[in-house]
Each structure stands twice: as C-alpha cells, then as structure tokens.
Amino acid sequence: xxxxxxxxxxxxxxxxxxxxxxxxxxxxxxxxxxxxxxxxxxxxxxxxxxxxxxxxxxxxxxxxxxxxxxxxxxxxxxxxxxxxxxxxxxxxxxxxxxxxxxxxxxxxxxxxxxxxxxxxxxxxxxxxxxxxxxxxxxxxxxxxxxxxxxxxxxxxxxxxxxxxxxxxxxxxxxxxxxxxxxxxxxxxxxxxxxxxxxxxxxxxxxxxxxxxxxxxxxxxxxxxxxxxxxxxxxxxxxxxxxxxxxxxxxxxxxxxxxxxxxxxxxxxxxxxxxxxxxxxxxxxxxxxxxxxxxxxxxxxxxxxxxxxxxxxxxxxxxxxxxxxxxxxxxxxxxxxxxxxxxxxxxxxxxxxxxxxxxxxxxxxxxxxxxxxxxxxxxxxxxxxxxxxxxxxxxxxxxxxxxxxxxxxxxxxxxxxxxxxxxxxxxxxxxxxxxxxxxxxxxxxxxxxxxxxxxxxxxxxxxxxxxxxxxxx
Numbered sequence: 001x002x003x004x005x006x007x008x009x010x011x012x013x014x015x016x017x018x019x020x021x022x023x024x025x026x027x028x029x030x031x032x033x034x035x036x037x038x039x040x041x042x043x044x045x046x047x048x049x050x051x052x053x054x055x056x057x058x059x060x061x062x063x064x065x066x067x068x069x070x071x072x073x074x075x076x077x078x079x080x081x082x083x084x085x086x087x088x089x090x091x092x093x094x095x096x097x098x099x100x101x102x103x104x105x106x107x108x109x110x111x112x113x114x115x116x117x118x119x120x121x122x123x124x125x126x127x128x129x130x131x132x133x134x135x136x137x138x139x140x141x142x143x144x145x146x147x148x149x150x151x152x153x154x155x156x157x158x159x160x161x162x163x164x165x166x167x168x169x170x171x172x173x174x175x176x177x178x179x180x181x182x183x184x185x186x187x188x189x190x191x192x193x194x195x196x197x198x199x200x201x202x203x204x205x206x207x208x209x210x211x212x213x214x215x216x217x218x219x220x221x222x223x224x225x226x227x228x229x230x231x232x233x234x235x236x237x238x239x240x241x242x243x244x245x246x247x248x249x250x251x252x253x254x255x256x257x258x259x260x261x262x263x264x265x266x267x268x269x270x271x272x273x274x275x276x277x278x279x280x281x282x283x284x285x286x287x288x289x290x291x292x293x294x295x296x297x298x299x300x301x302x303x304x305x306x307x308x309x310x311x312x313x314x315x316x317x318x319x320x321x322x323x324x325x326x327x328x329x330x331x332x333x334x335x336x337x338x339x340x341x342x343x344x345x346x347x348x349x350x351x352x353x354x355x356x357x358x359x360x361x362x363x364x365x366x367x368x369x370x371x372x373x374x375x376x377x378x379x380x381x382x383x384x385x386x387x388x389x390x391x392x393x394x395x396x397x398x399x400x401x402x403x404x405x406x407x408x409x410x411x412x413x414x415x416x417x418x419x420x421x422x423x424x425x426x427x428x429x430x431x432x433x434x435x436x437x438x439x440x441x442x443x444x445x446x447x448x449x450x451x452x453x454x455x456x457x458x459x460x461x462x463x464x465x466x467x468x469x470x471x472x
Contacts, residue, residue: 005113075108076446095135103143116162149274154454157267161452165239170287183273190216200326209296210289229280231337235344236262236287243316260439261343264456310401349412356437362417365429375463392418
C-alpha cells in the first residue's frame with residue numbers, strides 16, 4: 001500500500017487545528033504574533049501559533065500566487081508542516097485564492113504526501129494526515145478532480161518504482177498494468193513466443209539469462225478521431241545486474257528502478273485515460289530482467305533485431321537500448337505513430353553531464369523538442385537538449401555486424417541515443433529522454449519525497465494534452 005494525504009471538502013468534521021493564509025489574517029492576536037517574530041510572508045514560510053484552545057498554522061504565500069508551480073510548491077511545503085503535531089487533523093479555508101491556484105496548492109500537498117508503506121509490519125507507518133478544506137468553488141473542485149487523475153498516474157509510477165524486484169518482475173508487472181483497462185485502455189501483452197516469432201532477438205537476448213520471462217505491454221488509448229497516435233515508449237528492465245558484464249555490488253540494489261522509463265509511460269497512460277484526453281496514444285513498455293546465469297548473453301554475441309539489423313553486444317550492461325530497439329520497431333510497424341517519445345534510465349554518462357537536475361533530451365525534430373520543452377516548463381520536470389548525430393553514430397561501427405551496442409568512453413549518452421535513432425524509420429519525429437538522474441531522488445523536493453519520483457508522468461500528460469500536429 002502507499003499513502004496519500006486525506007483531503008475533504010467542506011467537511012463538518014471537528015478538527016484539532018486550523019491553517020490560514022497570511023493574507024487572510026484578521027485576528028489581532030495572530031497579527032501581533034507575526035509582528036513579534038518579524039514574519040515576512042515569503043512563499044513557503046510558516047509560523048505556528050499555539051493558543052489555549054487551539055493551534056493555528058500561518059502560511060506565507062508572498063505577495064501573489066501567480067504560477068501554478070508556485071502554488072504546488074507552497075502546497076508541498078504545507079503538507080510537511082501538517083505532519084507536525086497538532087496538525088494531523090486541520091481545517092483550511094482557501095476561499096481567498098483563485099480557483100486554479102487553490103486547486104494546484106492542494107495538488108502539491110497531495111503529491112508531497114506520497115509514502116510507500118507496503119512492507120512495514122510494525123511501528124514505521126506514517127500517521128494519517130487529514131486536511132478539511134473549505135471555501136472552494138465548484139470550479140476549483142472540478143480542477144482539483146482533474147489534477148487527481150494526474151496524481152493517480154504519479155502514484156502508480158512511484159508505486160512500481162518502489163517495488164523490489166522479487167515482487168515486480170515482467171509477469172507481475174503485466175498484472176499491475178491490466179487494471180488500467182478499467183479506464184478504457186486497450187491492453188495487449190506479448191509473451192516470449194510471440195516476440196520470437198516477430199524476430200525480437202535484441203530484447204530476448206537481454207532476458208535470456210533470467211528465469212523470469214520477458215514481456216511487452218501495449219496500452220492503447222483511443223481518445224481522438226482517426227488520427228495517427230502519439231507513441232510513448234518505456235524501458236522496463238525490472239532488475240539490472242549488468243548481466244555477464246556484472247555491475248559492482250555496491251549500490252546494485254538501486255537497479256530495481258531501472259524500469260523508470262516504463263513507470264513514466266504506465267503512469268502517463270493512467271493519467272491520460274483518467275483525464276479522457278482527446279488524443280490517440282499508444283504506450284508500450286519492454287519488460288525484462290538482465291541476469292548472469294549460464295544461459296546469459298555474452299560479450300561478443302551477435303543478435304538480430306526485429307528491424308533486421310544485427311548488433312554486436314560488446315557490453316551486456318548496455319542492455320536498455322537493445323530492449324528499446326525492438327519495442328521502437330514494433331510500435332512503428334504496427335501503429336505508424338505521428339511522433340515517438342521514449343524514456344529510459346539509459347546511461348550513467350547522463351549524470352556526469354547533467355547531474356540529477358535534468359533529464360537528457362535527444363531528438364531528430366525541433367518542433368517536437370519545442371513541444372516537450374513547453375511541457376517541461378509548465379510542469380517543472382526539467383530536461384536539457386543534448387547532441388546526437390553523425391559523430392556519435394560512427395562510434396557504433398562494428399567489424400562483424402551492422403553496429404555495436406556501445407561507442408567510445410566519451411559522449412556515452414549521445415552514442416546511446418545515436419544507437420536508438422538507427423531504429424527510427426521514415427524520419428518519424430522522435431525524442432529520447434535519458435532519465436537516469438531523475439527516476440529516483442535521494443533528497444526529493446517540495447512535491448516529491450525522496451525515493452521513486454514518478455518523473456515523466458506530468459511531463460508526458462501535459463505534452464499529450466497540448467499536442468500540436470507536426471506538418472510534413
């Protein structure tokens with residue numbers, strides 16, 4: 001199970017404390033308390049005032065709340081204050097905020113409150129926190145309800161990121177996706193026999209060292225007319241030991257979240273269907289485990305991808321691109337998408353380049369980049385465009401196959417993107433997001449607790465909802 005802040009609208013339930021926006025203060029005692037401590041009313045500043053019968057949490061919002069992201073940040077910080085006694089059961093009047101910002105403040109609190117608690121058996125579970133909200137118009141409640149469907153997608157993505165690999169593996173991951181059919185998604189699953197018949201030697205080669213069979217899950221949302229769909233593609237390596245090119249033991253437990261790209265796609269499809277977005281969208285994830293048993297793929301092996309291109313596997317720990325190669329071919333040949341966005345925790349090199357602040361963005365189409373960047377700016381899920389092209393493509397030359405699966409030690413994220421671009425057909429607009437630094441956070445931020453972030457869900461949903469067809 002996972003935890004979220006309980007939010008009730010216009011509830012008559014008796015509460016133990018109240019929260020007020022600084023701009024709403026009319027009580028003389030509260031005004032005096034603010035003056036004594038020189039409360040500056042900056043956004044996200046808080047002051048607790050304890051009275052004889054009740055406690056009040058004063059919320060600083062700054063002069064104005066003009067941006068949705070600022071309202072969400074204040075909401076996230078508010079949640080953290082609410083978890084401190086006596087604010088586990090609190091009333092808050094948001095009547096003075098406009099509808100949009102009131103809804104986004106609550107959305108930020110909701111996202112910040114996430115906690116994964118499935119495997120605690122004693123003592124460590126969070127106490128439930130309840131916020132009774134008054135003063136919201138029906139329009140604000142409607143906006144919040146739409147944001148709730150987005151939060152559902154973020155929650156789902158975070159849930160699967162947190163699950164340990166003995167609980168979340170390709171077949172069990174499939175079972176987590178199937179209930180999305182209740183939202184109107186058409187769900188199809190490819191097993192190993194079907195993938196073998198399709199010639200998916202690249203993906204199957206990665207999974208052949210595991211006792212867990214590989215799978216592909218296709219989620220189709222038909223919200224538009226007869227238009228070609230947008231395709232969202234996710235890498236789902238449920239655990240990555242590196243295979244025969246074994247990773248160092250230290251930190252290997254983190255590789256349960258090497259399926260972060262798939263989490264973003266599954267979460268986004270949940271949100272897109274929940275919000276009934278009027279677009280056709282195909283979400284597709286390739287699910288494998290990369291393990292080093294006696295049947296595992298070896299360095300030097302040559303595999304044939306679904307596209308017919310052959311690949312010399314130099315490093316079995318460069319496996320995500322092999323999975324994506326066949327999934328990209330499948331979605332293009334079966335759905336003819338008008339644009340593709342793939343997401344993957346693909347390279348450690350992207351952390352060297354961009355740290356944990358940005359995802360790396362690679363693309364063959366400036367229009368597509370612009371639309372993704374607009375969505376990034378609106379949601380605060382940061383990305384930075386990186387180069388891809390002939391220089392990096394040349395690094396993939398093999399002496400016995402069409403390509404190698406890695407390039408030189410330099411520019412590893414760009415050569416990985418160049419590898420993926422070899423599987424893009426007919427100049428289809430394509431973007432690749434390397435999210436190795438964004439899928440998991442050691443520190444978190446105002447609306448994202450430390451741990452699985454669900455990065456990409458909000459970005460992709462915003463991107464799809466505001467998609468503008470690319471001419472030509």
